[in-house]
Amino acid sequence: MDLFLAILIILVLLVVAFKGVKILRPYEKGVVERLGKYNRTVESGLVIVFPFVETIRKVDLREQVVDVPPQEVITKDNTVVVVDCVIFYEVVDPFNAVYNVVNFYQAITKLAQTNLRNIIGDLELDQTLTSREQINSQLREVLDLATDKWGTRVVRVEIQKIEPPKDIVEAMSKQMKAERMKRAAILEAEGYKQSEIKKAEGDKQAAILEAQGKAEAIKAVADADKYQEIAIAEGEAKAILTVYGAIHEGNPTNDLLAIKYMEALQKVADGKATKIFLPLETSGVLGSIAGISELFKEKDKEDKEIQPMKVKVKTDI
Structure with a gap:
């Protein structure tokens, strides 16, 4: 009998210890309720509560992810696109996170889908495809403001996919292909133009160099001819002066001149x-x-x- 009582007491103590002693991890906080009424918020570590009188609800403070399901959204130019996104949030107030929202995951999912329709509805298709950062920023501001009373903070929002209809995708593909072909043709024409310009410049430079070479050659030949003519003229002038001087020194008579004249006539x-x-x-x-x-x-x-x-x-x- 005594052994059975001792065992019973030990079991009761174990149950009390299990119910009254709680351990919170470093990333958790606890909301303690006493007889169904909020009592206090406890930090991480060893927490002792009164069994069967107080209960504790753990709140995870780590950053969490909500995957918003894909949905069809109509743009400003009446184009239907399929859009989905992910939301990163964290709890900053355990009390509001526990008492101000029943199902936070469902609430923020619906809120994100609704505001996503509103934001993309104000944009045309081209803007929607090229303005992801703008969409992310606007959606994060709206969600963060709406979830503030839920004790959470939206850290960031990322658009995963924006998928236009197949016919739009095909048209965009053709347009992109045509644009690339246009750029290729422009680049090819520009390359041909540059090639012809370089070739013309090369021919021009070659012609200039050839003309300069010919001019220098002609000038050199002319200088040589000029030097030759000058040398010949100087030689003839010296010869004439020598002959003239010799004739005057010899004092020739008319008879001698007549004989020389006859020889010249012969x-x-x-x-x-x-x-x-x-x-x-x-x-x-x-x-x-x-x-x-x-x-x-x-x-x-x-x-x-x-x-x-x-x-x-x-x-x-």
């Missing part, structure tokens, strides 16, 4: 030409030639006179 008449043009100033030279002929006549006469004398002398001997 060279002139030695060619194949049928006509010979003589200088205008030939009267003096011709006079000299006449004088020379007279000299030759006188010389011939003297020779004839001298010859009989030589014969006569030989006879006498």
Whole structure:
């Protein structure tokens, strides 16, 4: 009997300890109710409550995720798109989270779907597809304001998918393909243009260099010819001066000049030409030639006179 009583007492103590001693994790807080009425909020750690009188409801303070199911939404330009999102939230007030909302998951899901329709309904399809950050920001502000009395804070909202109808997707695909082909054609034309420009510039530069080379070559040849002509002219000038000086130093007579003139005429008449043009100033030279002929006549006469004398002398001997 005593053993049975002892065992019973031990069992009662174990039940009391199990009901009265609670352990809260670091990420939890507890709302204690005494006889169905809110009593206090306890922190994490070892918590002792009165069994069968007080009860504790644990509240998780970690960030949690709500996956909003996909739904069809009509945009401003009457296009139906399928949109879904995820919501990240955390509990900041355990009392409000326990007593101000019955099913937080369902409440925030419906609230997100309703506000998502309102936000996307004010946007056209192109804006909807390119304005995810704007949609996320607006939806987070609306949800955070609405869930403030529920003791929670919406950390962020992310749009997972915005799916237009198939015909719209095909049209967008064709448009994108046409745009890419257009860009490719523009790039190809631009490349061809640049290539032709570079080629023309190369031809131009080559022509310029070739012209410069030819000009320098012509200039070099002209300089060489000029130097040659100058050298020849200087040589001839020196020769003429030398001859002129020699002639004046020798004090030539008209007879000598006439003989030289005759020699020059012989060279002139030695060619194949049928006509010979003589200088205008030939009267003096011709006079000299006449004088020379007279000299030759006188010389011939003297020779004839001298010859009989030589014969006569030989006879006498």
